Amino acid sequence: MPIATINPATGETVKSYDELTEEEIDRRLAAAATTFATYRRTTFAERAAWMRAAAAILDDEVDHVAAMMTTEMGKTLAAARQEVQKCAKACRYYAEHAEGYLKDEPADAEATGALRAWVTYQPMGPVLAVMPWNFPLWQAMRFAAPALMAGNVGLLKHASNVPQTALYMQHLFERAGFPSGAFQTLLIGSKKVEAVLKDRRVVAATLTGSGPAGSSVAATAGSQIKKTVLELGGSDPFIVMPSADLERAAEVATTARLLNNGQSCINAKRFIVHEDVYDEFQRRFVEAMSAQVVGDPMEDGTDVGPLASEQQLHDVSELVDDAAGKGASVLCGGKPLGGQGWYYPPTVLADVTPAMRVHLEEVFGPVATLYRVRDIDEAVELANATEFGLGANVWTDDESERERFLADIEAGMLFFNGNTTSYPELPFGGIKSSGYGRELSFHGIKEFCNAKTVWVGKGSASTSE
Numbered sequence: 001m002p003i004a005t006i007n008p009a010t011g012e013t014v015k016s017y018d019e020l021t022e023e024e025i026d027r028r029l030a031a032a033a034t035t036f037a038t039y040r041r042t043t044f045a046e047r048a049a050w051m052r053a054a055a056a057i058l059d060d061e062v063d064h065v066a067a068m069m070t071t072e073m074g075k076t077l078a079a080a081r082q083e084v085q086k087c088a089k090a091c092r093y094y095a096e097h098a099e100g101y102l103k104d105e106p107a108d109a110e111a112t113g114a115l116r117a118w119v120t121y122q123p124m125g126p127v128l129a130v131m132p133w134n135f136p137l138w139q140a141m142r143f144a145a146p147a148l149m150a151g152n153v154g155l156l157k158h159a160s161n162v163p164q165t166a167l168y169m170q171h172l173f174e175r176a177g178f179p180s181g182a183f184q185t186l187l188i189g190s191k192k193v194e195a196v197l198k199d200r201r202v203v204a205a206t207l208t209g210s211g212p213a214g215s216s217v218a219a220t221a222g223s224q225i226k227k228t229v230l231e232l233g234g235s236d237p238f239i240v241m242p243s244a245d246l247e248r249a250a251e252v253a254t255t256a257r258l259l260n261n262g263q264s265c266i267n268a269k270r271f272i273v274h275e276d277v278y279d280e281f282q283r284r285f286v287e288a289m290s291a292q293v294v295g296d297p298m299e300d301g302t303d304v305g306p307l308a309s310e311q312q313l314h315d316v317s318e319l320v321d322d323a324a325g326k327g328a329s330v331l332c333g334g335k336p337l338g339g340q341g342w343y344y345p346p347t348v349l350a351d352v353t354p355a356m357r358v359h360l361e362e363v364f365g366p367v368a369t370l371y372r373v374r375d376i377d378e379a380v381e382l383a384n385a386t387e388f389g390l391g392a393n394v395w396t397d398d399e400s401e402r403e404r405f406l407a408d409i410e411a412g413m414l415f416f417n418g419n420t421t422s423y424p425e426l427p428f429g430g431i432k433s434s435g436y437g438r439e440l441s442f443h444g445i446k447e448f449c450n451a452k453t454v455w456v457g458k459g460s461a462s463t464s465e
């Protein structure tokens, strides 16, 4: 895959980049290792000042960065602006909370015969982050902000179609005052990841992306006994029970499916609706999906922009054609718009069966599958009938139903009566084939820390075991 910005709204190649040479990669890894030796000793106050400066730069440059992301991967300008603001918020969040999250934790000295015992959190070293294009700034930032605040240094291998955003990240942290080498972008293709991860100067890796990419990076890291965090795909259920506010559920369902032009890991993808409210939900949902404005992502008033690449358009079309060919009802959309750019309209499929690929695979585009279920047992069973376990969205006002879903839904995140989304304050991550480990909140910052146990004996009388 070329390292290039190709505008999805036009198909035009805007800017191409050469991949780094072996020597250039080596220089960056050396800089990461050298910088870590001193950066790890900087204080939380110093890092927080730099992180707040990064947030201020993002605030100042929101329009420029948003336009850059929209040009690289097609999200609407309004969504891109929100993404930049969210990144600034995450920078400030970790600037404020990192020190408290990583403070020493007292342990039971008495039980272990110690004078004192505690756990202290220390940075691990240079961490490689392999990131996807769908939230080009946010995905990288939710790794970078906690990692840098913990005293680690970062190496970003971003998706090949968002090189400008990738380079911007490095430039941002340098201008904010972080030492040069604390956060570096590696413009490399995926084939070079293995060698970088095997390099002894890289101590751990995080990958957000598809299952095959995650599995490959985890295998390499495993062969080197290096820690990984994996944030992979999802096929989140959106369950609607009769007690729900149907009007609100149908409205949020549309946003939940179409956020980021339908290309988010936590988009609701499978809509599982109780038979008592199915017909009414379907009517409202299809009406709302059909009313979305698809078009130029730079224009105010556009709801859904193009898919990020020609390959994406091909993959989504293939999944819908497969379902339609096997008897699914196409309630709206169902064919690429044609003409310039990689546009696919909001699409709703009903009468979906397990023989169809959309039933099992993640559809990374604005396509919803609708299912009618008889009761809560069938809803839970269908929700869990997937290899994924990222988020889940459930609409019910019944407390006992909530308890049942809470107990039995297989997901890393469960949202009731509201859209699944990420917040710096809440841990984010999945189970099953959606990955492992957590980003954000205090869970995220501890992933790449050495939780070092410290035990101090009582002097000559101390025991050792």
Ligand code: NAP
Pocket (backbone or CB within 6 Å): 001, 130, 131, 132, 133, 134, 135, 139, 157, 158, 159, 160, 161, 188, 189, 190, 191, 193, 194, 208, 209, 210, 211, 212, 213, 214, 216, 217, 230, 231, 232, 233, 234, 264, 265, 266, 362, 364, 390, 430, 434, 435
């Ligand atoms: P992808 O093809 O897996 O690419 C993600 C990153 O991995 C890119 O930087 C890519 O580099 C790299 N990569 C691909 N194959 C690799 C390999 N064998 N070894 C090492 N690196 C490799 O995924 P995508 O199409 O960009 O993103 C969509 C997927 O990401 C969806 O499945 C989505 O659900 C998932 N996602 C998950 C989360 C989450 O938090 N759970 C968030 C966002 C997206 P190149 O670009 O150079 O190929």
